[in-house]
Amino acid sequence: MARHPIRRTGLALALMVLVTASGLQAQAPRPAPGRNAAQDHLNRTADAILAVKHAKFTLKREGTPAFLDERNGITFTTADCIYAAPDRVSCDVKVSLKNGSIVQLTRVWVPEGTFQSNPLTRQFAKVPADANFNGAVLFARSGIPDVLRTAVQNTQVVGAENLRNQPTLHLKGEVSGAKLNALMGNVLAPEQMYPVDLWIVESSAIPVQLHVTEPQGNGWLIELAGINEPVDIPTPRLPPAPPARQ
Numbered sequence: 001m002a003r004h005p006i007r008r009t010g011l012a013l014a015l016m017v018l019v020t021a022s023g024l025q026a027q028a029p030r031p032a033p034g035r036n037a038a039q040d041h042l043n044r045t046a047d048a049i050l051a052v053k054h055a056k057f058t059l060k061r062e063g064t065p066a067f068l069d070e071r072n073g074i075t076f077t078t079a080d081c082i083y084a085a086p087d088r089v090s091c092d093v094k095v096s097l098k099n100g101s102i103v104q105l106t107r108v109w110v111p112e113g114t115f116q117s118n119p120l121t122r123q124f125a126k127v128p129a130d131a132n133f134n135g136a137v138l139f140a141r142s143g144i145p146d147v148l149r150t151a152v153q154n155t156q157v158v159g160a161e162n163l164r165n166q167p168t169l170h171l172k173g174e175v176s177g178a179k180l181n182a183l184m185g186n187v188l189a190p191e192q193m194y195p196v197d198l199w200i201v202e203s204s205a206i207p208v209q210l211h212v213t214e215p216q217g218n219g220w221l222i223e224l225a226g227i228n229e230p231v232d233i234p235t236p237r238l239p240p241a242p243p244a245r246q
Contacts, residue, residue, distance in 0.1 A: 038155035041171055044205035045198070046145035052206075055083045055139075056226035063218030065096065066187075068107075073098035081135065082226075087111055088233040089135030095119075108236055109135045115236040124236035143183060151179040152196065161199065168199040168208050180212065188214070 058080050065075035074095050081091040090108045097103060103119035107127075114134075115124045137143045155173035162168070175196050177188030188194065195213040200206060210222040 036155075038157050038171055038173070039152075041157065041169065041200065041202075041205065042148040042152055042155065042198075045200050045207055046148040048200075048205040049139060049145050049148075049207065050141060052083070052139060053085045053228050054226070054231045055224055056229070056231070057081050057083065057222060057224045059091075060221040060223075061218075062221060063214070063216065068093060068095055082231040082233060083136065083139055084231055084233045085139065087136040087140075089138075090233045091135060107135075108233065110233065110235045112235050115238075117236075123239050125238065138183060147175060147179055147183070148198075151175050153193065158197075160202075163199050163208055166201070166208070169202040171198045171200070172196065175212075184220075 058078070061077045065077050068074045068076045074097060076093050076095045079091040079093045081089055083089050088108075088110050090106060092104060092106050094102060094104050105119045106117040106124075108115045108124070114127050116127045117124050139145075152173040152175055155171065158170035158172055160167060161170045173196055174193040176190065177192045177194060178190035180194060181188050181190060197209075197211040197213075198207060199209040201208060206227055207224055209224070210220075212220045214220075
């Protein structure tokens with residue numbers, strides 16, 4: 001049976017954020033003896049995410065492409081994004097149009113609203129706010145940090161692993177679709193548990209990579225880099241309105 005693209009998601013622009021940590025030098029406190037070590041690592045990572053001022057992250061869709069615009073049949077598999085605290089995110093997204101053409105557009109979330117560029121003219125237009133996802137929410141207290149603190153079950157410390165030429169600590173657990181849907185746009189079965197793997201730099205608790213596994217070979221891979229390297233996300237300028245007809 002043919003599989004169809006899932007609806008557009010926040011992790012589609014998604015868990016839009018954790019991952020390669022290079023830059024944050026502060027040493028986070030180590031987990032206290034006698035406590036749940038795995039959950040302590042998750043709590044420290046939640047605190048580290050809230051302390052991030054700037055970041056670059058890449059979101060990759062595995063398996064069936066995800067909808068960016070379901071009404072117009074536009075899907076995507078990769079988004080390269082930047083974040084500026086507390087509430088600005090810009091993503092360059094490679095999309096596949098209904099006719100099969102591959103183009104790139106930019107979607108921007110800022111306090112003034114959500115904007116998207118035209119793939120041909122590169123001019124921005126304001127688009128309706130996505131009711132289920134705002135890229136900046138991923139870094140907010142109610143986003144990924146809340147998931148790590150309150151929603152990961154059966155958490156385990158897998159052990160030390162070398163990831164992209166840096167030492168990391170691998171954690172894993174399960175998160176309900178109901179909890180992930182707040183970030184991913186209500187595309188998961190609320191009652192189902194989804195495996196989640198997280199790699200962090202143990203000394204700073206900065207996340208290096210996050211993976212969410214779905215059935216049938218689908219999933220999301222999020223990689224974070226450029227921690228606290230300044231990025232600029234201005235509010236897009238809209239083209240002048242055409243003159244009114246006389």
